[in-house]
Amino acid sequence: xxxxxxxxxxxxxxxxxxVTLSCNQTNNHNNMYWYRQDTGHGLRLIHxxxxxxxxxKGDIPDGYKASRPxxxxxxxxxxxATPSQTSVYFCASGAGTGGxxxxxxxxxxxTRLTVL
Amino acid sequence: AQSVTQPDAxxxxxxxxxxxxxxxxxxxxxxxxxxxxxxxxQGLQLLLKYYSGDPVVQGVNSxxxxxxxSNSSFHLQKASVHWSDSAVYFCALSGTSGGNYKPTxxxxxxxxxxx
Numbered sequence: 001x002x003x004x005x006x007x008x009x010x011x012x013x014x015x016x017x018x019v020t021l022s023c024n025q026t027n028n029h030n031n032m033y034w035y036r037q038d039t040g041h042g043l044r045l046i047h048x049x050x051x052x053x054x055x056x057k058g059d060i061p062d063g064y065k066a067s068r069p070x071x072x073x074x075x076x077x078x079x080x081a082t083p084s085q086t087s088v089y090f091c092a093s094g095a096g097t098g099g100x101x102x103x104x105x106x107x108x109x110x111t112r113l114t115v116l
Numbered sequence: 117a118q119s120v121t122q123p124d125a126x127x128x129x130x131x132x133x134x135x136x137x138x139x140x141x142x143x144x145x146x147x148x149x150x151x152x153x154x155x156x157x158q159g160l161q162l163l164l165k166y167y168s169g170d171p172v173v174q175g176v177n178s179x180x181x182x183x184x185x186s187n188s189s190f191h192l193q194k195a196s197v198h199w200s201d202s203a204v205y206f207c208a209l210s211g212t213s214g215g216n217y218k219p220t221x222x223x224x225x226x227x228x229x230x231x
Binding site for chain 1: 122148150152157158159160161162165206208210217218219220221222223224
């Protein structure tokens with residue numbers, strides 16, 4: 001069974017609309033992350049979380065909000081979607097506890113978002 | 117600020133040849149270092165990781181990487197590549213001190229293996 005799942009897998013949105021991308025993990029990990037992947041930029045961190053109720057800004061948080069209502073779920077919200085947010089979005093989880101394995105991440109399959 | 121640089125956007129090799137994918141990092145101490153692989157239309161998967169100790173680490177599918185503190189590098193190597201190794205490879209680091217455990221990824225290197 002896949003431990004990190006994302007929904008939807010594909011999404012077409014209109015400019016100015018609200019988009020919510022969802023991520024669920026069954027690893028019982030503390031940390032969760034949202035990235036976007038674009039040609040020439042690699043993987044860039046948008047938001048991350050250390051546990052339920054916490055969210056932290058990553059390197060490119062502008063235009064995005066995040067929500068972590070539970071250990072298992074982490075959402076990325078685009079309140080007013082723009083064409084520049086067309087991208088592939090990846091969610092990941094990581095143990096985040098003490099010990100050397102905290103930093104390893106487990107990735108979901110990605111969501112392809114197109115904003116027209 | 118921490119950073120990861122993968123100087124080669126694309127590497128092309130013939131099947132059976134040896135491979136080195138380069139990774140340079142910038143961090144104030146010794147970070148945790150990773151190599152991930154991404155096959156087409158999939159998420160990233162961990163190849164190998166370095167936390168401390170022996171600078172040469174072994175990973176899945178006969179990949180290995182060597183950590184060099186003096187060169188701030190973590191290059192990925194394989195003695196003999198197979199066409200199925202064609203994928204995008206990402207080098208990444210995570211901070212280890214000062215409450216900063218934020219991950220940073222390089223831009224990736226696309227590996228093309230010709231049969």
